Amino acid sequence: MIQLRNIERTYKTGAGVTYVLRRINLDIRDGEFITVMGPSGSGKSTLMSILGMLDDSWAGEYNFLEHEVHKLDRKKRSELNRKYIGFVFQSYHLLDNLTVYENLDVPLSYRNISRGQRASMVAEILDRFQIVGKKDLYPSQLSGGQQQLVGVARAVVGNPKLILADEPTGNLHSSQSKEIMDLFKKLNDAGTTIIQVTHSELNAAYGHRTIQLFDGWITSDPANPQARIPAVATP
Amino acid sequence: METLIQDVRYGLRMLRKAPGFTAVAVTTLALGIGANTALFSVVDAVLLRPLAYQQPEQLVSVKVEMPGINLADGGISQPELDDFQRRSGVFAQVSAVWPISANITGRERPERVEANAVSTSFFTLLEAKPALGRVFNDGDYRPGFTEGAVISDSLWHKMFGADPNVLGQAIRLDTDLYTIIGVMPPEFRHPGRTLRQDVEIWVAAGYAADPFPHPPVRTQRFIPGAIARLQPGMTMAQAQSRLDAFAAQLREQYPTDYPATVGWHLRLVPLQQVVVGNVSLMLYLLLAAVGAVLLIACVNIASLLLARSSARQREVAIRQALGAGTWRLIRQTLTESVLLSLCGGLLAVPLTFWLKNILLTLVPSSLPRLSEVAVNGRTLLFVISVSVITGLLFGLAPALQVSRWRLMEKLNQGARGVGMASHQHRSLSALVICEFALSLVLLVSAGLLLRSFWKVLQVEPGFNSDHLVTAQFWLPVPNDPKNNPYPTQEKVNVFMDEVLRRVGALPGVKETAIGGGVIPTLNTLRNAVAFTIEGRIGAAGEAPTAELGAATPNLFHVLQTPLIRGRVFTEADDDKGEPVMLIDQTAAERYWPHGDPVGKRIQPQFGRGQPLRRVVGVVGRSRGDGLDAPYAPHMFVPARQINLNTITVYIRTEASPEALAEPIRRAVQEVNPDLPVFGVRSVQSIISDSLASRRFALQILLFFAATAMLLAAIGIYGVMAYFVSQRVREIGVRMALGAQRGDVLKLVVRQGMSLALVGVVLGLVTSLFLMRLISRLLFGVSSADPVTLVILTALLAAVAFLANYIPASRAARIDPMVALRHE
Incomplete structure (x- = not known):
């Protein structure tokens, strides 16, 4: 489903160029549940942004399904994002002034879907996540766990092939956390590819494979035993 | 007190810490407060300050109304004046006021002066004291004119070089000798209508002997007006009701002099209202407009403060944690805003002097009491009051926000959600909506005045004003008919012929004519005159009236006013010929709607023993009372058949009025060396001057409306930029969820435009309601003129769109990655 070849991401700073990701090579198959781990600043979120096509300023090759993303312009990448990808954020990022129903909508x-069809999709997801009773509430009226439940529901409402979850349980206590992770497991079992970033070994255990990042390099990838930090880590 | 000082000290420190914001806010406020104060100084002098007489609330003007013959301001006869004083029981004192032109002769060169014929009670009624000598008293009373005259300070300086020995000097006025008995102080102004300028000389009369009709007859209402002081302690309402009863008594006592069909009655008008005239609506409109501009500036500053205050949430939270109560926090915020506006007010004081001077150069010189406009204690009090009110106004929204923050903590809104606090959002939205509503109201009022002005300029005056110059002179009316140099119509006619011949021979002069009551603002024979139509008995309330004018045979040719039917006057229409008359199209259509007036005979009711006059022709209609006055019916008598005193010479010429003034003066004075010539002006400049008030209101209002629109645009831009800065994460999330740049652009523009449009709709509704109040200032457009409303709504919406587009396009460029990390 995903092939990354020599992906590099740099930032221009006053002192020169700072590398955030270095020569990333990664293969992800359809239906996999991948965990990305690494200390703060290792490039996890940047990797997620590139995978989610929110970031354009990288070099290398990125193949997503049958698309050569590196050859696509911003608009086409945005279309791929809308069609195939759902996001779950650590801070939920629900829109405050919208109800649960509206957040899901x-x-x-942003897709070319009729109002009626949208309504039935939202109704179906409310039902599936058992939050029909909360559809008219605002985010501030929900607990953290409920908010993230809505966050996940929002990510899957468009039936994405890939869910990118950036520390989805970072702000939740353990029971809520387990609920969300079980939900991801169910979604994965149903065929959705999931890539999660987490600091929790417990959550990592839900995945099929854990990739370790350090200082922008992949230092461990069970599918790619050669991956390691080179002798000189920085240019 | 100590805490207040602390608040002030802290407030000053906060203002110092943000010099950019402080400078912008203080400058905006200074300009706003300064403009308000400058306009207030004019409104205060003209409208608000009581007249400079003792107990001015007791002073009234007595108006005679005769609705039955369409007379709104009929004259008063000598017996009536006497009755008001002695029998009505309403007035402590009554005086006639009669603005007249007079020629002062016997000096180096003759001068036309503005005189006023009053009663001997005039000055004592006003309780006005002279600077030199004395004023009239009861002992001066004569049935005709008194011998004494009181002069103004300006005439004393102009003609007598401020000579302290002026008292007792003789002065020849319209060939009659008067003795100067007093000089009024410079601040004394005649209270009421004048002909051209402030009154320079007052003479007193009993109106019961020459040159007035005698013995006095109740129906000869030749005195144009009267002022009076009410009995001590009497209110206006009481006075009016007593006067109504008295009028009823007179009508009963003299049924033939007061026929029921005429509807003769008396109305008291506060003298202040008479002095101010019809400018009060215009001035209040301008004051409201400049107030609205300041309010919009306040809204802008409020939204800036509101945006700034959210950056101070931490500070407020710490203060709350340390025990500050809500009221204390509100007070701190209000102290800061009032300090800011007081700084603006302080800077506004010097600005006021400057703006007042600019304003005075724009104000039409016809505005009453202009000489009283000054920056004084009242103005400074206004600055302080406006500053404090302004500060409280724009500090209110941020202060209320501070008072709500504790509640927010309870709700624990914070990192979980995305977006801004909804109450803050609501406050800012409400401010933007108000701003747009106010701006549209101002734009609509300016737009309506602009359309009105345009319509006035489009008006066909009924004559060609190009290269048309007028000159005026006054034929004296001596108190003793024996001194009259022009005692017979024949002598007047010879004089007029000679003047026309000599002026016509001047280089550059093509044609000349004499007339009156034709050109706007030159309608010297104003006051509609009632007339009867031979063989027609009018129903009650239907007595025909028309503005009376005079014309030499070629007047309508010189003016290029078309002849519709019949003929114009000829040389044969003189004192020996048949009494004839011309009417204009309006009179013809109104009084002979289904027939031809030519050949009919009418009898105008002016002077004694007016003959029946045959209508010989109908001329095109003209705007005799001003371009923006409705068409009024006119009738003209031959100048050779009426004893004209104010003579206006119309001259079609290639030369400028400046170049013609001296040759005309010489030409007239070759005929009569005692006649001063005045008012040598182009007709276009007369028309232009007649529109001065309208032009002034328009200029000021356009400026205010443009400023309001600019401020509203800046306001919505600032608020939307702030909204966007508060919604960076939200926009990031939306982009992560698939929003494209176009979607973000739409999102922001839609939000801004919905605010602007709500404001516009609110402004539209308010305009529809408020503009009815200014309908008296409009001409040719309705107060709900759809063209104006549509164009200005579209204009304001377009400006709002532009102001929204900039922050929206910035929002569309937000990098979702950066936005999502922005936690």
């Missing part, structure tokens, strides 16, 4: 509103 937001990603659909």
